[in-house]
Amino acid sequence: MIQFFRRLHPQSLRILALAIVLLLTVLFFASQIDGYFSPRMLNRIATSVAVILPIAIGQAMVVMTRNIDLSVGSVVGIAAYLIGDYLGTHPDVHPVMVVVIALALGAFCGAINGALVAYGRVPSIIVTLGTLALFRTYLVEYSGARSITTAGLPQWLVDLPQATVFSIGNFDMRLTVAMSLVAAIIFWVALSRLRVARKLYAVGSNPDAAVVAGINSSLVVFMSFVLSGMLAGLAGFMFLAKFGNITVVAGLGFELKSVAAVVVGGVNIFGGSGSILGVVLGTVLVDTIDNSLTRWAIVSEFWREALLGMLIMIAVATDTFMTRSFGRMKGKSE
Amino acid sequence: MMLARLKSWEGLLLIILIITVLANAALAPQFLTLQNQINLFQLSIEKIIVALAMTLIIINAEIDLSVASIMGLAACTFGILVESGTPAGLAIILCLMLGIVAGAFNAFWIAYVQIPSLVVTLAMLIMYRGIARVLLEDRGITGFPQWFGDLGQKAFLGPFPLGMIIFVVLLVVLGLVLHRTGFGREVFVIGTNAEVARFSGVRVARVKTILFIISGVISALAGLLYAGRLASVRGDAATGFELDIITMVLLGGVSIFGGRGTIIGVLFSILIVLNLRNGMALVNVTGHIQTAVIGILLIMSVLGPNLAERMRSTGLAKASA
Amino acid sequence: SAEAVSAKKGETANLVLLPKFLGILPFDQARRGAEEAHKELENKGALQYIGPTPENSVAGQIEMLTTATTQKQHVVMLSNNAGDQISAAAEAAQAAGTKVVTWDSPIPSAKGETVFVAQVDFTQIGVVMADMAHSMMGGSGEFVVLSATPDAANQNAWIAAMNEALKGDKYKDMKLVDTVYGDDQSEKSYNAALALVDKHPNIKVIMAPTSVGIVAAAKALQDEKLCDKIKVSGLGVPAEMVSYTMNGCAPEFALWSFVDLGYLTYYTSYLLAAGAIKGEVGEEIAAGRMGNFKIEKDPTRAAGNRILMGPFTVYNKDNVEAAAN
Amino acid sequence: MTAALSDMSLAVVPGEIHAVVGENGAGKSTLIKIMTGVYQPDSGEILNEGKAVTIRNTHGAQALGIAAMYQEPMVFPDLDVAENIFISHRNLGTFMNWGKLYQSSDELISRLGVSLDVRRAASGLTLAEQQTVEIARALSLNVKVLIMDEPTASLSAHEVERLLNIGKALKARGVAVLYISHRLDEIFRIADRVTVLRDGKHISTKPIAEVNHDGLVKDMVGRALDKFATKTKANEHGPLLLSVKNLSLDGVFRNVTFELHKGEVLCFGGLVGSRRTDVGLALFGISPSTGGSIELDGRQVVISTPQQAMDYGIAYVSEDRRKLGLAMTMPIYANASLASLKKFLRRFGFIDRAAENAMAEQYRERLSIRSPDVKIEVGKLSGGNQQKVMLAKWLETKPRLLIFDEPTRGVDVGAKAEVHNIIRELAKQGVAILVISSDLPEVMALADRVLVMREGQQMGIFDISDCSQERVIALATGQDQVASAA
């Protein structure tokens, strides 16, 4: 046991604690909800997580550089709406091209944020509070109050949420879930293995030292926003596919949801540390709580939000206490 | 040096404010009427009152996202109490105490367990709102005593309603506390570097606790004003106010990283936002555009000086080369 | 009874059409109706269409109503999203001479409201919802409601009316087991629909009296291939619902014309502004192409007057395609 | 605004150690920041191998083979030691090879003769360990010019020795070393030439053979200064104030026992990481002890918060002024009054700004803090002057027991003498003083008694009359045990 703690990196301690919290949460709800351990439930949570996960990953990268991106919800809305609109008039565009357009749209929005933060030297919370409103306003003005409906979308897109990569028993690995997972894995590997990606941590960890170490901090911050926007664009695409009916409020509130997932996932809100694995666990944890509460028979609709807030707090507190006591055990073992 | 910088920030805000007021007066004939000037404050009175408390919190390098939910919770609790026959006076006191409890609960996690305030108050934003929802479910409550509604709506002192008087009093009191007292100094030091404060014997946890309690009780007070002004409450009372409040504080030149900012700057920023919104509304600009304009102003107010500074320094370098 | 009051063209009436928020189709349709009437009546005044953002709807509506009062607009046409919270501002408006005509969603206490232009009779819509559920469920079994927000006054009134109707003998084998809220957001409504399915395995119908909720629920059930077991019904826009009606996910739903609602609201407001009517019970107005309407006491609220537009259309396989185009 | 640096000329030659000295705020750090591209010069040029070059940023400097260790260690707390070392390397491939990274860093670290777990996150490193990381980082780059800005400021004799050896080894390999230090003895030991700066101006550059201690000091300060003497006899002191018995903190230090009288100076000697700081922190209530007892005036006390310590009249001048000592973006007066704010409070908790200013002004004069007035942000002062502001903060609390942790870290000769005078003066006034210092000459100059620690253990405590630098080093490194075993 002692040896085990000794070998763990502090970041791994955090993830271990988080995994235990997730496990406890799942066990608790399994005792409360009939048929909780079913492929169907797994599918529900997986498809729900699939949309928010890319956003949370993007948010995590921004937070790691000591910034925050409050505009992601509006970017999701813009991407979902504009692509839906575009497909209404160009139904024959190749699916891959559609995804590329979604990423590019998101990246463009992210680049605006990134340029203002990194080169304009405006604090990110100010920039993204502003663009949160600006992007949404653009969408409202552009839409002319029209909604995107499934009727205007090509069939492949409407069928996409059901598209299954493979099935294990009754559990279908849906394409959107697979896309999200692939994105998570790419960024997980990149952030732990790719040399340039380590600069993200360096810049967040000590900006002054980053300058002295010859790291182009501005570029790193700029890129983190571009990536965050790009991933929000991807989420916008999945949002469009999954929900089909897009109004101008699409994605409203995703900013706080993604920040919640990121901080529950153990990314230091003051930058410099965090891992994609943690973000995945955090996103899954928050979404599991949310999805389970709506299915918990004894909880009335009106209690849900109060319990959600309470459970998030308990999860964060438990995770904090566990990480600290693991840290102490590790300390003693050294 | 720092003072000069802050002064120039406030100078900038003052110029923007003057331009806004002049433009409003020129474009909207009704703008300068007394009633409109009072309305302009009244319509956002709860937000601007809470913005004062938020100023202290952000200078302390913390954030309180739960303010709007505490406002809603206090308003709903008041509704439930009055409905169940509690005298309104007693209900007011109980609701203010509820604000203290909510603030103290935030403070416990932030100051003593040391979980970042963004995380704690994000969870509490959801939880306090949820409790308000539990209290009122899908109902709205009206039928408060007449005097309570009057306090929220009618002139209280001269032509001014109670909310405006509370705002001015809090502005002066919190301004003095922040800029003239030892407590205010500690708020600044903790915001600059909490470890330095701790190593200098400042009771960091205590200062933070007091701040979050102030924030909680002022939010509750604002929630009650809201209930009075609208003479009714609902589970969604004050939803989403937190971002508007934070916007006002940041536009006021308060650093989101703590340690810098002034009450005067925030006052100017509040006046700018209120006047701008009012002026745009009077010339029939719709809600989205109003929000977008405030957003642009927020970004430009920081970007503009930054760019000017950069041009000046590169200009100097060229001149000397 | 007295003659219906006709509108005199070319008067000056400054009117504001204030929806719950901007950016969704029904409100835009109401605007089209109002603009149609505006042209028709050759109003020399202005018609403003302004609205708040969805996340700031309550405060925004109050702010805009107050501003309209300051501007001395003649009438504000309000689709109220603030419940009774707006009544203080509405009373202030009335006191300053700005009339408040509500449409789509009234002020529950009617305080500060001149008259409510009701799209349908709220009691009747309750009965229709109960009937649609009845026919889809074969008269027995469990069903649920997926509403907008817990604070949406009109949805709450319709659900209350439906609950009242369900007490009738005809519906004695039907049980409403849950009411949840999708906040008029696609993603929340979609997830809420799926959660309902999991939580109540025996339900036969999801009744969604909101145009956002009903499509989201239909899409969710279709995606999960549950349409043969569970049906969706409620209030929806034909253009958005057509595919689900045709494939049987949502065999029946109802709606009225928002264009007509805007048109009628405009006529009412114009006449009020011109002083041709006072908004009192018994007055009758001639509303252009829509014919004559009478102001009556609103039987669905404790106080307040209304003009009942009606009727509404129940859409199914036979008529939805025509309406969608 | 006056220029931080003007008319500066400096030439460094391969295979030479070139020392740069000057008072605090003379412009030494500014000079090297220009050389490494952190700042841009307003005028003048830099020649590299005879060609004029513009160094736009650190990369430009690195490309020219210039690397620097800055005065304030620049580490990334969230990254581990190995990554910290190799962060600015560019040609290590696209992907991280963690195994190789750890291996190379291990090698580098052991070349420095230190033991440091390269997998550790840098957040827990002490200042000295951070400095080790910086040295390793500079070494890992194939440098032609290595600039060291006060590398020994927080090192103790043993580590200084090692560092000087590294410097000599680099010189032998043909590297030009620019060496900045306030410890003149080091300069005489390793420098080939020495440049003096004063008030941002170049004063002189001479071969080391042509200068002596007094001459150098005169160039730096502009006047002659007494060299501080080694004490041989303890001063008279007053009654017993503090008695510490078997003080322990689990896993950190144990069984520290000493007595301290009013007017007495007790110095803690030992190697970096020997946990002297932790003893200080325990006495100040930052990390309260878990065992043993503390008696003040013969009464047992429990100190579990800094406020309690301060109420007992204890003050602690931290070794890390940037992180723990000063609010860098706040003015001098606010920092100076911070620990004694209560004194300046009037009715309703209002601050008496006039009194506060007067106090700050008084310290500005007394400690000769170089700054036009007391409204200047502390972060804008040079390192040594910052140190003095921190001193002012604690002196103003009028403590009975004053704990100095590396009180002259980064302080120039003149100021150092002043600080020493202040410490002596305080002792004379009856303040009990505890000095944690890695600077052995300083220990010898100040102490009445010396306590030596090693790896969290008290190795010995003795009177200054029984003390020599050799004895302290022997105890601190454990050589005495080796000797007695042999």
Ligand SMILES: Nc1ncnc2c1ncn2[C@@H]1O[C@H](COP(=O)(O)OP(=O)(O)OP(=O)(O)O)[C@@H](O)[C@H]1O
């Ligand atoms: N960021 C800054 N802005 C303005 N002036 C500065 C800044 N940093 C330093 N200075 C000023 O420049 C001068 C030179 O400072 P520098 O840090 O180079 O001194 P130094 O010789 O390294 O002193 P020390 O021995 O204390 O480290 C000082 O007068 C200082 O106050």
Ligand SMILES: Nc1ncnc2c1ncn2[C@@H]1O[C@H](COP(=O)(O)OP(=O)(O)OP(=O)(O)O)[C@@H](O)[C@H]1O
């Ligand atoms: N930011 C900090 N907050 C609290 N404690 C700190 C901080 N930085 C350092 N310390 C404490 O100071 C100790 C450093 O003291 P160390 O163990 O190096 O002994 P030392 O003999 O004082 O060595 P040195 O000569 O480097 O000061 C750390 O172990 C740690 O407990």
Ligand SMILES: [Mg+2]
């Ligand atoms: Mg220096």
Ligand SMILES: [Mg+2]
């Ligand atoms: Mg130390």
